[in-house]
Amino acid sequence: MCDQTFLVNVFGSCDKCFKQRALRPVFKKSQQLSYCSPCAEIMATDGLHENETLASLKSEAESLKGKLEEERAKLHDVELHQVAERVEALGQFVMKTRRTLKGHGNKVLCMDWCKDKRRIVSSSQDGKVIVWDSFTTNKEHAVTMPCTWVMACAYAPSGCAIACGGLDNKCSVYPLTFDKNENMAAKKKSVAMHTNYLSACSFTNSDMQILTASGDGTCALWDVESGQLLQSFHGHGADVLCLDLAPSETGNTFVSGGCDKKAMVWDMRSGQCVQAFETHESDINSVRYYPSGDAFASGSDDATCRLYDLRADREVAIYSKESIIFGASSVDFSLSGRLLFAGYNDYTINVWDVLKGSRVSILFGHENRVSTLRVSPDGTAFCSGSWDHTLRTKNYLFVSLQVWA
Amino acid sequence: MAAGPASHGGLRRAQRPHLSKMERMVVSMQDPDQGVKMRSQRLLITVIPHAVTGNDIMEWLIHKYCITEEEALHLGTLLVRHGYLYPLRDPCHLELRLDETPYRFQTPYFWMSTLWPAAELDYAIYLAKKNIRKRGGLFDHEKEHYDQLHRKISHTWDLVVMQAREQLWAAKQRRKGDRLVIACQEQTYWLVNRPPPGVPSVLEQGPERNSCTAGRVQMPTGPFQTKTVDFYRREVECLRKALGRARVKSSVCLEAYLKFSSQRGPHDPIMSGCLPSNPWVTDNDTYWAMNAPSAAVPTRLRVEQWAFSFRELLEDPVGRAHFMDFLSKEFSGEKPPPRLPARAPPPRFPPAWGGPDPVPGPPAENLSFWEACEELRHGGQAQVPALVDAVYQQFLAPGAARWVNIDSRTMERTLVGLGRPHRHVLDDAQLHIYMLMKKDSYPRFLKSDLYKDLLAEAVVPPKTKRRVFPFMRKPRHSSPSPALLPASASREPSGGDGEA
Numbered sequence: 028m029c030d031q032t033f034l035v036n037v038f039g040s041c042d043k044c045f046k047q048r049a050l051r052p053v054f055k056k057s058q059q060l061s062y063c064s065p066c067a068e069i070m071a072t073d074g075l076h077e078n079e080t081l082a083s084l085k086s087e088a089e090s091l092k093g094k095l096e097e098e099r100a101k102l103h104d105v106e107l108h109q110v111a112e113r114v115e116a117l118g119q120f121v122m123k124t125r126r127t128l129k130g131h132g133n134k135v136l137c138m139d140w141c142k143d144k145r146r147i148v149s150s151s152q153d154g155k156v157i158v159w160d161s162f163t164t165n166k167e168h169a170v171t172m173p174c175t176w177v178m179a180c181a182y183a184p185s186g187c188a189i190a191c192g193g194l195d196n197k198c199s200v201y202p203l204t205f206d207k208n209e210n211m212a213a214k215k216k217s218v219a220m221h222t223n224y225l226s227a228c229s230f231t232n233s234d235m236q237i238l239t240a241s242g243d244g245t246c247a248l249w250d251v252e253s254g255q256l257l258q259s260f261h262g263h264g265a266d267v268l269c270l271d272l273a274p275s276e277t278g279n280t281f282v283s284g285g286c287d288k289k290a291m292v293w294d295m296r297s298g299q300c301v302q303a304f305e306t307h308e309s310d311i312n313s314v315r316y317y318p319s320g321d322a323f324a325s326g327s328d329d330a331t332c333r334l335y336d337l338r339a340d341r342e343v344a345i346y347s348k349e350s351i352i353f354g355a356s357s358v359d360f361s362l363s364g365r366l367l368f369a370g371y372n373d374y375t376i377n378v379w380d381v382l383k384g385s386r387v388s389i390l391f392g393h394e395n396r397v398s399t400l401r402v403s404p405d406g407t408a409f410c411s412g413s414w415d416h417t418l419r420t421k422n423y424l425f426v427s428l429q430v431w432a
Numbered sequence: 433m434a435a436g437p438a439s440h441g442g443l444r445r446a447q448r449p450h451l452s453k454m455e456r457m458v459v460s461m462q463d464p465d466q467g468v469k470m471r472s473q474r475l476l477i478t479v480i481p482h483a484v485t486g487n488d489i490m491e492w493l494i495h496k497y498c499i500t501e502e503e504a505l506h507l508g509t510l511l512v513r514h515g516y517l518y519p520l521r522d523p524c525h526l527e528l529r530l531d532e533t534p535y536r537f538q539t540p541y542f543w544m545s546t547l548w549p550a551a552e553l554d555y556a557i558y559l560a561k562k563n564i565r566k567r568g569g570l571f572d573h574e575k576e577h578y579d580q581l582h583r584k585i586s587h588t589w590d591l592v593v594m595q596a597r598e599q600l601w602a603a604k605q606r607r608k609g610d611r612l613v614i615a616c617q618e619q620t621y622w623l624v625n626r627p628p629p630g631v632p633s634v635l636e637q638g639p640e641r642n643s644c645t646a647g648r649v650q651m652p653t654g655p656f657q658t659k660t661v662d663f664y665r666r667e668v669e670c671l672r673k674a675l676g677r678a679r680v681k682s683s684v685c686l687e688a689y690l691k692f693s694s695q696r697g698p699h700d701p702i703m704s705g706c707l708p709s710n711p712w713v714t715d716n717d718t719y720w721a722m723n724a725p726s727a728a729v730p731t732r733l734r735v736e737q738w739a740f741s742f743r744e745l746l747e748d749p750v751g752r753a754h755f756m757d758f759l760s761k762e763f764s765g766e767k768p769p770p771r772l773p774a775r776a777p778p779p780r781f782p783p784a785w786g787g788p789d790p791v792p793g794p795p796a797e798n799l800s801f802w803e804a805c806e807e808l809r810h811g812g813q814a815q816v817p818a819l820v821d822a823v824y825q826q827f828l829a830p831g832a833a834r835w836v837n838i839d840s841r842t843m844e845r846t847l848v849g850l851g852r853p854h855r856h857v858l859d860d861a862q863l864h865i866y867m868l869m870k871k872d873s874y875p876r877f878l879k880s881d882l883y884k885d886l887l888a889e890a891v892v893p894p895k896t897k898r899r900v901f902p903f904m905r906k907p908r909h910s911s912p913s914p915a916l917l918p919a920s921a922s923r924e925p926s927g928g929d930g931e932a
Contacts, residue, residue, distance in 0.1 A: 262666055262670065350503065352457065362700040406699075407712055
């Protein structure tokens with residue numbers, strides 16, 4: 028017979044039942060406590076209970092997912108390209124670079140159009156955020172952020188302010204001023220605070236609210252004036268990389284995509300996830316609503332773009348080609364929703380026929396990965412930004428943002 | 433080569449699916465039956481087997497993926513830049529040449545996906561070998577790196593030189609052909625991992641992404657436990673709700689896209705062009721001037737768009753103003769009503785036409801109420817209580833000056849909510865009024881004489897004649913920045929105008 032021996036460090040009052048007993052060290056929420064033998068056993072069974080809940084929850088989630096897929100498949104009676112057979116094929120598209128905006132010294136990470144259809148704001152890896160009148164290619168404002176990798180920027184609907192953020196984990200709003208005596212950085216307002224990098228930001232219908240997505244796995248809605256958190260959105264299992272607001276009548280939802288391969292639609296008012304789609308095979312880099320608001324497209328590292336219909340509650344089209352093997356970093360629709368422009372990490376832009384599912388054309392114009400792509404508000408052109416930096420003359424690097432029409 | 437696979441190799445690999453796809457492509461290119469035509473390449477007196485030319489690769493790509501020459505060249509170039517193919521002659525630039533330059537497929541040992549850290553020590557050994565083999569054989573940037581490394585790891589420099597010598601001696605034991613191939617392979621590997629200045633590095637990935645934060649399972653009683661349980665609980669709840677959703681048949685949804693696209697096709701400048709011309713193409717911004725938010729005479733396409741959906745009518749300031757006009761005329765034929773009295777912040781909507789007037793009819797009140805609710809929903813947090821109060825006094829209170837008719841149930845709910853005002857407290861009432869206008873006033877507006885007249889009077893700009901001398905560039909007019917406009921107009925949701 029062998030006695031069960033254990034290391035007794037101390038003899039004293041148990042932290043739980045306070046009786047005088049031989050105590051064992053025990054870890055609860057990374058804090059060290061001393062429990063007596065019976066209390067330690069009780070705690071061990073508590074732990075088991077927690078584990079059971081976790082395992083059972085996981086399996087429940089899996090089985091629910093399976094059921095959901097079955098339900099979704101029930102109403103799927105036809106494919107998009109079949110329905111689109113009636114539609115006339117598109118002719119050859121000629122889109123050329125009409126403007127090249129030179130001025131960033133480093134990778135362009137993000138850009139956004141102003142509602143006036145010609146101004147844009149762009150941000151880059153070295154912390155520079157520049158506002159351009161892209162029609163004349165003049166730079167109008169420039170701000171240097173205190174952090175590098177400014178991955179998100181947005182133009183306010185009024186055209187009077189811009190928001191940007193990145194590795195500083197914050198989203199800051201800068202009112203645009205033409206006053207030479209005023210330093211734009213002085214009037215900066217820190218609005219959003221996340222615990223990891225800011226990946227995307229967007230103003231809602233006014234200058235007063237901002238929606239942000241972050242590498243900490245959450246999205247959040249903020250009041251610009253006070254910096255107050257109005258609503259937070261939890262549900263992604265990994266970094267959230269992109270978001271887009273729905274053009275709907277009630278204007279209450281938005282979609283986000285993340286590294287957990289999920290695209291989730293949220294109700295801004297309640298903070299609840301309304302719909303979730305998990306058909307991509309890799310990180311979702313970009314999401315954009317179809318102009319009617321009934322669907323959205325997503326671009327992912329798995330080299331495909333997909334169209335998800337919100338009423339049918341399923342994926343309805345995949346835009347892919349065997350020769351396209353690099354991830355899509357950024358997608359946007361033309362005004363009528365017939366064309367989908369997608370920028371890829373293989374330095375090209377592919378133009379897809381949304382209805383027929385075929386590729387209409389491929390645009391070569393960048394010398395490094397295309398990181399951002401947006402169609403202008405009136406649909407006359409689109410702008411693409413990339414990681415180009417071409418050494419043309421000694422000691423001078425310039426990077427291109429291009430406007431195509 | 434020292435070192436082994438990176439510690440978090442599995443995670444990083446999942447973030448770069450393009451590497452595995454490239455590898456599959458390269459493997460299929462080497463298939464003896466279906467792959468690229470291989471031949472033996474003669475270099476001076478050595479014969480290297482299994483070599484391919486740039487043209488062979490392009491032809492194979494064109495044939496296999498049904499793509500154009502331009503795309504095949506681009507794809508081939510990417511394969512070379514990522515180090516999956518290397519040139520046998522003069523491998524100091526990784527590009528796909530279409531002459532007789534022979535290429536070979538890189539050995540999997542050196543593939544990017546192995547994620548070996550390409551350590552400084554290895555690089556130092558490689559440079560030392562190159563230096564020893566041929567005095568002055570290092571490129572400028574390599575010389576710089578060599579000196580840097582010499583300074584940095586001077587304590588292990590003996591090891592570096594010794595390793596270099598050993599490797600060179602071992603290489604001498606091999607046949608000349610093998611020696612050449614191995615040297616090229618190694619050089620390509622280092623060109624990928626230490627690109628010369630001016631060449632973009634294909635290794636750059638951007639900030640690190642963490643693929644599993646919330647779902648991560650830590651030690652059984654560790655701090656992440658509760659977070660994981662919450663995460664799954666939320667997911668289960670979301671899935672349960674999703675199962676109960678009402679869904680629409682695919683055929684119905686997809687038909688809607690066809691209808692939408694065909695309806696909007698003529699309005700899409702990229703698809704159908706725009707009149708007079710696309711400003712980006714002709715440098716002429718007349719198109720923007722004609723379609724400015726506050727243009728006096730709207731274009732025909734713009735007026736037609738108001739018939740597509742109620743939302744689009746309201747989103748266009750000119751459309752909304754005409755609708756307001758219609759609503760007031762419907763009731764009393766009087767001029768349209770004044771706006772909410774100015775408070776801080778000033779009203780964000782287009783200025784009213786005409787001045788203060790006698791009490792107008794209910795239909796116009798609906799639109800004013802809707803606008804006031806929008807202001808509440810999208811306004812600053814600090815203004816919420818004051819705005820709610822103002823809206824209540826103006827529109828909802830019994831005997832209010834501009835009372836709107838809401839059904840009793842919604843009114844009850846709203847009144848209850850008013851006890852604790854928040855920005856969404858008027859959502860139900862707003863939606864009720866919106867639907868009322870959409871189902872009732874809007875269709876009447878579209879059938880009205882007012883709308884028909886607008887359509888008839890609308891402008892159809894003539895197409896700009898093609899310039900005979902296209903190289904004479906028109907000066908591009910700048911436009912005032914929306915940030916420069918006076919405060920009251922500047923907060924319009926549809927900002928500045930592109931007037932030349």
